[in-house]
Amino acid sequence: MAKTVGEFLVGRLTAWGVRRIFGYPGDGINGILAALNEADNTPEFIQVRHEEMAAFMACGHAKFTGEVGVCLATSGPGAIHLLNGLYDAKLDHQPVVAIVGQQARKSIGGHYQQEVDLLSLFKDVAGEYVHECTDPSQIRHLIDRAIRIALSERAVTCIIIPNDVQELKYEEPKRVHSSIHSSIGYSKPRILPAQEDLQQAAAILNKGEKIAILVGAGALDAAAEVMQTAELLGAGVAKALLGKAVLPDDLPYVTGSIGLLGTKPSWDLMADCDTLLGIGSSFPYSEFLPKEGQAAGVQIDLDGKMLGIRYPMDVMLQGDSRETLRALIPLLEKKEDRSWLQQIEKSKLQWEELLDARAMNKANPVHPQRVFRALSQRLPNSCILAGDSGSTAFWYARDLKIRSGMMASLSGTLATMCSAVPYAIAAKFAYPDRMPVAIAGDGAMQMLGINELITIAKYWRHWQTPYFLILVINNHDLNMVSWEQRAQTGSPKFDASQNLPDFQFAEYAKMLGLGGYRISHPGQIEEVLDLAMTADKPVVVEAVTDPNVPLLPPHISAMQAKNFFTSLIKGDSNAWDMVKQTYKDVVDEYFPGK
Secondary structure: OOOEHHHHHHHHHHHOOOOEEEEOOOHHHHHHHHHHHHOOOOOEEEEOOOHHHHHHHHHHHHHHHOOOEEEEEOOOHHHHHOHHHHHHHHHOOOOEEEEEEEOOHHHOOOOOOOOOOHHHHOOOOOOOOEEEOOOHHHHHHHHHHHHHHHHHHOOEEEEEEEHHHHOOEOOOOOOOOOOOOOOOOOOOOOOOOOHHHHHHHHHHHHHOOOEEEEEOHHHOOOHHHHHHHHHHHOOEEEEOHHHOOOOOOOOOOEEEEOOOOOOHHHHHHHHHOOEEEEEOOOOOOHHHOOOOOOOEEEEEEOOHHHOOOOOOOOEEEEOOHHHHHHHHHHHOOOOOOOHHHHHHHHHHHHHHHHHHHHHOOOOOOOOHHHHHHHHHHHOOOOOEEEEOOOHHHHHHHHHOOOOOOOEEEOOOOOOOOOOHHHHHHHHHHHOOOOOEEEEEEHHHHHHHHHHHHHHHHHHHHHOOOOOOEEEEEEOOEOHHHHHHHHHHHOOOOOHHHHEOOOOOHHHHHHHOOOEEEEEOOHHHHHHHHHHHHOOOOOEEEEEEOOOOOOOOOOOOOHHHHHHHHHHHHOOOOOHHHHHHHHHHHHHHHHOOOO
């Protein structure tokens, strides 16, 4: 039987090794859905509740597997809904292919229902490759190029297929002028800097006495090489949020996260170093890096466009992190003086004692940091962490400790809400024997997260294991923005924009046939988390936490302190509770044991 364009598309995706497609149906893609049905749902179609979630899942799949993620949406509104999740992939350099429907070719330009200029709409987010299929023989090279470009450029690409084209008979390209004959396959190249640049980098690192290493997502497959480099150089290693899973946190020289959500040891590391080695990171906040001129700089990045734009580097090495470090390590000299390393280790121990003390402070009703530290102790070594944006990212960054074998990610550069649950769902499909742990605030859950609990309820009985945990921090506040209003602008919390209605997340989960537990007293934390870790179904743990526990940066600037007190004077509705909670945390830092 002759193949339709839709059937050829499905077969070609399978030939490329695509295992699943995340999407939502609509008449603009009926030809593709029919083809999936004919192919016995291979690749597997995962039905989400909203197209934005499909794009997030495709991004999460790419992040956790290294494979191309694929999402599918109908024309018009369905295609539009994909955009936020696709921008998440674009900004975090993930290979994602979006396949979207379009109205029939003859109707285009006629102000037809759901007619949207999709080429223009996707031109930015899929700027590396976005094209519309107007001829049946064209679909072959559109698929091949979209996937290969997504993988080679670590980018989002898009194929637009009018609904009438999907049902046309597929035609192999003829061997004539203007035809394209493409093929399947992509092999990642070995990219290395020039030897003289490696030697210059080694000379700088060998000369340095107080070396700081900053790792990002580009170092995720170079853990062994990063460790060897750090141990040779006696260096401390700070981690950007997307690099959280590069190294285990129990290594004495790993100082944890960097930035506003970061640790004081990472702040001290950057403030006191004389040499900076950046590996696979585009961390953007210069105020948390060494002062310009303070430190000599060496940077490694696969993307030449990202070199030398965060800190004035002396040597910039374009190349794969693992391969470049392997070439660099033989040129490095082992540091005999370990005083810098001892300083780092002492700072780290003091910081962990401070976090332990803060977590045990009284709060109304539960201290969020105590929940996160208790969770961290119970995480399986093979778990996959999926974070969200907001105050949960603050505790995710500081209090969830990575151990060898774990994976972790969140929306890094876009820092969008609603990524945690779809990332975790994608992780479970990719690794059915492992336990995803999604961490989200009540704002993200109310926005889109509760909808994807329906997706979990739809699929979980078909998974290899039922283990799946969603921790919801329910503080009835869009907490990160509330604290930003106070610290950045000196404005009191704007209650009309910040206060959230109460929602019984655990009860909603139980209504769907999932597990649900609510923590409303600190004495419940350990017991509930123990139950959640061994439950025979996916579980939502809802922790009712205190929104007035301060999100203290590792270093408080004079301007931040001034703005905070200004917000109190202007009449913040939570002023007295904030003062009490902030006082406790400050006392823990400057008067330990009091």
